[in-house]
Amino acid sequence: MRLAFLDHHLANYHADVFHRLITTTFADRDIELVAAFETDPVPGTDWCAEHGVPRAESAADAIRAADAVLVLAPDNLDTHRAFAQQLLPSGRRVVFDKLLAPNPTEAWQIVELAERHEAAIFSGSGLRYAAEVEELLADVGSDDVQDAFARGYGRWDHYGIHTLSLAVRLGGHRIRRVRECGVDDSRALVLDHGDRRTLVDCRTGRNAAEALGWTCGVKVDGSWRTATVTDAEMFYTNLLRHYLDFFADGAAESTPEELARLASVLAASQASLASGGEWIEIGRPNYDVEESR
Numbered sequence: 001m002r003l004a005f006l007d008h009h010l011a012n013y014h015a016d017v018f019h020r021l022i023t024t025t026f027a028d029r030d031i032e033l034v035a036a037f038e039t040d041p042v043p044g045t046d047w048c049a050e051h052g053v054p055r056a057e058s059a060a061d062a063i064r065a066a067d068a069v070l071v072l073a074p075d076n077l078d079t080h081r082a083f084a085q086q087l088l089p090s091g092r093r094v095v096f097d098k099l100l101a102p103n104p105t106e107a108w109q110i111v112e113l114a115e116r117h118e119a120a121i122f123s124g125s126g127l128r129y130a131a132e133v134e135e136l137l138a139d140v141g142s143d144d145v146q147d148a149f150a151r152g153y154g155r156w157d158h159y160g161i162h163t164l165s166l167a168v169r170l171g172g173h174r175i176r177r178v179r180e181c182g183v184d185d186s187r188a189l190v191l192d193h194g195d196r197r198t199l200v201d202c203r204t205g206r207n208a209a210e211a212l213g214w215t216c217g218v219k220v221d222g223s224w225r226t227a228t229v230t231d232a233e234m235f236y237t238n239l240l241r242h243y244l245d246f247f248a249d250g251a252a253e254s255t256p257e258e259l260a261r262l263a264s265v266l267a268a269s270q271a272s273l274a275s276g277g278e279w280i281e282i283g284r285p286n287y288d289v290e291e292s293r
Contacts, residue, residue, distance in 0.1 A: 001029070001247060004066035005036040006059055006083050008076035010047035014097055015072055017236050019051050025237055029244055035062040039079060059086045068093040068247040075158075077102040084110045088119040095243045096123040099161050099266075100259050104285045107263035111256040122243065122252040123259045125165035127152070127214060129238035132227040133169060140220055142172055147219035151201040153208035156187050160266060163202045163214065166229075167191065168265075170218050171198030173258040177281045178265055180272035189269050192279070260284075 003022075007015060015036075022031050036048050037056040048055035056062035063069060069092050073079045080101050087094050088110075100123050101107040114121045127133075148171035152163030168175075168191075175191045182188035189200040203212060217226035229235065246252050261282060268280035 002032050002034040002065065002067045003247065004034060004056070004062040004069045005053070005072055006062060006069055006087070007036070007038045007072040008079045009040050009042045010036055010038045010072070011042040011045045012072065012074060014074045015047065016051075018070070018072075018240055019053070021237060021240050026240065026244060029248075031244065035065040037062040040076075059083065063087055063090050063092060066092065069095075070243065071096045074098045078106075081106040081110055084113055084121075088113045088117045088121070091117060091119055093120045093247050093249075094122075095246060096121065098125055099123060099263060100256075101263055104260065104264040104267050107260040108284055111260045114256055120246070120252065121256055121259075122246045122254070124239055124242055124254070125162050126232075126235040126239040127162040127229065128165040128169045129235055129242060130166070130214070130227075130229040131231050131234035131238065132229050133166065133216065134238065136216070136218065136225055136227040137170070140218060140225075144220050145171065145196075145218050146222070147196055147198075148217065149199045149201065150214075150216040151203075151212065152214045153203055153205070153212045155185075155204060156202055156269070160187065160202055160269070161262065163200055164189075164262065164265060166214060166216050167198050167200045168262065170216055171196075173254065173261060175261065175265055175282050177279045178268045178272060179277060179279045180269050181277055182273075184273065187269070189272075191265070 033053050035056040036053045037059050069087055071080060071083045074097050077099055080096050100110050150163050150167035171191060172193060174193050176194050177192045179190045181190060185204045187202040191198040214229040217224050242253055264282050268282055272278055272280045
């Protein structure tokens with residue numbers, strides 16, 4: 001399979017890790033990285049030359065060269081919609097790394113654009129596929145979960161998606177409303193599933209990574225099962241495995257609507273915080289459909 005990378009600037013950790021895994025761990029997948037394009041190269045760097053990947057002169061050139069496209073820009077999610085507008089009419093399978101878009105409007109516009117062009121899309125955060133979580137849920141069905149929690153760290157507006165993705169993997173995508181019970185730098189987000197609730201705990205601090213880390217748990221048949229995520233290499237490996245399975249005509253592990261709702265949950269958490277902790281319903285935003293074209 002011929003794969004292309006699209007990015008805001010390729011000099012980032014995700015691009016490096018995915019390239020390494022494609023050429024080592026997944027070398028047997030016969031993936032050829034045929035092109036990479038970046039809209040804002042970092043001065044003094046040449047990621048393509050350093051990694052032996054042909055540099056495309058435009059996103060259109062990269063798309064034409066490939067069978068599937070991985071949109072990176074993990075720190076520049078605001079570029080995803082513009083990439084989608086160029087990509088999705090081609091009918092290529094597309095993965096948007098980390099999150100579809102930085103806000104619900106753009107996320108749902110990407111979903112509608114994919115529907116219009118019958119293009120398959122996927123997105124994911126590595127924490128959702130951590131090896132420790134896979135082991136925790138190995139014999140647990142979605143209907144078996146009676147309660148769930150996820151705890152993480154980092155600034156919510158940048159890293160919150162990771163702890164949220166972990167919580168949603170455990171508690172499920174069916175979220176009716178959310179309530180933020182914390183403060184700006186110490187989040188305690190409640191996800192209301194109707195019959196139960198999932199708590200998302202995300203805090204900041206100089207030693208948060210070492211002192212808190214990522215932990216999670218589910219209650220099944222009245223008893224708790226917990227896990228601590230420590231193997232960062234494996235959650236990137238498992239994430240890329242899901243991406244490559246999807247590129248190889250596999251079914252996406254989450255629906256486009258579920259992916260868009262993650263952006264809605266993040267936005268609702270901010271709205272709840274601003275309101276002093278009111279419940280915020282999760283729904284599809286109203287906007288000018290023409291903007292998504």
